Amino acid sequence: MNWLNTEAFTLFGQHIIWSDMTGNILGLTALALGWRRALLTWPVQFLSGLVLFTAFYGHLAGSAGKQVVVMAVALYGWWQWQRGKGGADDGRISVRFATWRERAAMLAAAAAGTVAVALLFKAYPSLSWDPWPDAYIFVGTVVAMYAQAKGMVEFWFAWLLVDLVGVPLNFANGYAFSGFVYVIYGALVLWGMRDWWLRSRRSPQPALEGAPA
Numbered sequence: 001m002n003w004l005n006t007e008a009f010t011l012f013g014q015h016i017i018w019s020d021m022t023g024n025i026l027g028l029t030a031l032a033l034g035w036r037r038a039l040l041t042w043p044v045q046f047l048s049g050l051v052l053f054t055a056f057y058g059h060l061a062g063s064a065g066k067q068v069v070v071m072a073v074a075l076y077g078w079w080q081w082q083r084g085k086g087g088a089d090d091g092r093i094s095v096r097f098a099t100w101r102e103r104a105a106m107l108a109a110a111a112a113g114t115v116a117v118a119l120l121f122k123a124y125p126s127l128s129w130d131p132w133p134d135a136y137i138f139v140g141t142v143v144a145m146y147a148q149a150k151g152m153v154e155f156w157f158a159w160l161l162v163d164l165v166g167v168p169l170n171f172a173n174g175y176a177f178s179g180f181v182y183v184i185y186g187a188l189v190l191w192g193m194r195d196w197w198l199r200s201r202r203s204p205q206p207a208l209e210g211a212p213a
Helices: 018-035 041-056 061-084 100-123 131-149 154-172 176-202
Strands: 007-011 014-017
Touching: 014 018, 018 041, 018 176, 041 061, 061 131, 100 131, 100 154, 131 154, 154 176
Parallel strands: none
Antiparallel strands: 007 014
């Protein structure tokens, strides 16, 4: 699978790598499917992680390890949506705002996870070129996917926060295609956020501990 790390084409002076392009197109497709609350979003996210794992395995252990976590969360999301499908009138999962307790737990997990992963990256420099922003994006992605698995509207807010760092970081590191994809992510996130927000007002709310938004 060495061809995944070869150049596909050049765009605006940036060398576009097959793995970067393929993995991110799949990630973008998964986000669009998530907006539509389609169960297929999770297999596509898993496949995106698998492509990037295959590309990184053997020479970028840190990046490959991150994709293993992403694939594991994708499996968890598939399981959650399988259980929750039929909750909305259209037969798909229902969406809701997180409780204040859930928000606090996700924020705490994101903060602690970012610090822990960044310190790991700093202790082993071969795992990452930019420990703190790389850790922020990785942990933010996992938190966003967890919120998506739970059908929380906050999923979209988490993706926006990831985008704010992901766009400049990818361009700075020479991953132009990833940078462009993150820009498109931003537009999809805004549309998806609006759709889930409106649906959350129409969906029956489960009895959860804590005060909803």
